[in-house]
Amino acid sequence: MIQLENVSKVYGKKDRAFTALDDISLTIEDGSSVAIVGKSGSGKSTLMHVMSGLDRASSGTVTIDGQDISKLKNKALDSFRAEKIGFIFQAFFVQANETCAQNISLPLEIMKVKRFSRKKRVQAALQAVELTDKANEKAKNLSGGQKQRLAIARAIANKPRILFADEPTGNLDSVTGEMVENLLFSFTKKLGSTLVIVTHDTDLAAKCDHQVFIKDGKIVHQSSKQVIAPAKKPPAKKKVAKKV
Numbered sequence: 268m269i270q271l272e273n274v275s276k277v278y279g280k281k282d283r284a285f286t287a288l289d290d291i292s293l294t295i296e297d298g299s300s301v302a303i304v305g306k307s308g309s310g311k312s313t314l315m316h317v318m319s320g321l322d323r324a325s326s327g328t329v330t331i332d333g334q335d336i337s338k339l340k341n342k343a344l345d346s347f348r349a350e351k352i353g354f355i356f357q358a359f360f361v362q363a364n365e366t367c368a369q370n371i372s373l374p375l376e377i378m379k380v381k382r383f384s385r386k387k388r389v390q391a392a393l394q395a396v397e398l399t400d401k402a403n404e405k406a407k408n409l410s411g412g413q414k415q416r417l418a419i420a421r422a423i424a425n426k427p428r429i430l431f432a433d434e435p436t437g438n439l440d441s442v443t444g445e446m447v448e449n450l451l452f453s454f455t456k457k458l459g460s461t462l463v464i465v466t467h468d469t470d471l472a473a474k475c476d477h478q479v480f481i482k483d484g485k486i487v488h489q490s491s492k493q494v495i496a497p498a499k500k501p502p503a504k505k506k507v508a509k510k511v
């Protein structure tokens with residue numbers, strides 16, 4: 268579970284201070300999918316960064332699986348994140364001069380995954396995003412959509428309990444976008460992981476269990492997918508003993 272309590276984030280100091288997140292409280296249940304929706308500049312990326320421990324809140328607490336992450340020192344926070352969290356960035360940072368396989372392997376090396384299982388996980392992740400034939404190609408030679416898929420492969424190789432994706436389909440054509448969407452949902456369903464997505468795409472947001480709308484760093488509205496309960500069977504008729 269991810270819990271934010273009265274989280275604020277202020278960039279800059281004194282007269283240049285800018286409040287990007289303003290007193291946000293939010294709970295995200297394990298295994299659920301949540302879309303963060305809002306206009307450009309509303310604070311979506313800031314919220315994802317603070318929620319995932321990539322950046323620290325100015326005030327308030329962020330608790331992940333019972334751990335208040337503001338209490339962790341930088342090194343401990345890094346390993347906490349490496350173990351539990353996958354992050355797909357808005358500008359998908361892949362290492363341009365490394366091959367696809369190396370890009371995926373890097374976080375696993377940081378986590379000290381042994382060479383043999385690293386190789387297996389890299390292959391599985393490449394296969395999941397249909398980039399097996401590009402394993403030894405340098406990332407800079409990939410197309411935009413392929414780079415995005417590589418960024419996803421890198422984020423999922425570790426089988427994270429929580430996957431954050433900041434505009435994962437923003438720069439993609441509709442077919443590749445749909446493939447990326449399906450990947451994110453099927454991966455998280457299979458592992459029972461939590462999925463938090465920032466998106467401008469209302470169709471994608473509607474596919475998530477919950478939607479959180481933010482404006483000027485505040486939550487202005489929350490909604491949930493309507494789950495249509497299966498129709499109840501009518502109760503079986505009681506047999507009435509016939510009077511003789």
Ligand SMILES: Nc1ncnc2c1ncn2[C@@H]1O[C@H](COP(=O)(O)OP(=O)(O)OP(=O)(O)O)[C@@H](O)[C@H]1O
Nearest residue numbers: 278279285287305306307308309310311312313314
């Ligand atoms: N490092 C920073 N220093 C100062 N201001 C910042 C910094 N990072 C973000 N901001 C400001 O905080 C606000 C929220 O930015 P954020 O990146 O979270 O927006 P966003 O909702 O993700 O927008 P977009 O949809 O365009 O990606 C913006 O006004 C932005 O200019």
Ligand SMILES: [Mg+2]
Nearest residue numbers: 311312313357
């Ligand atoms: Mg953003």
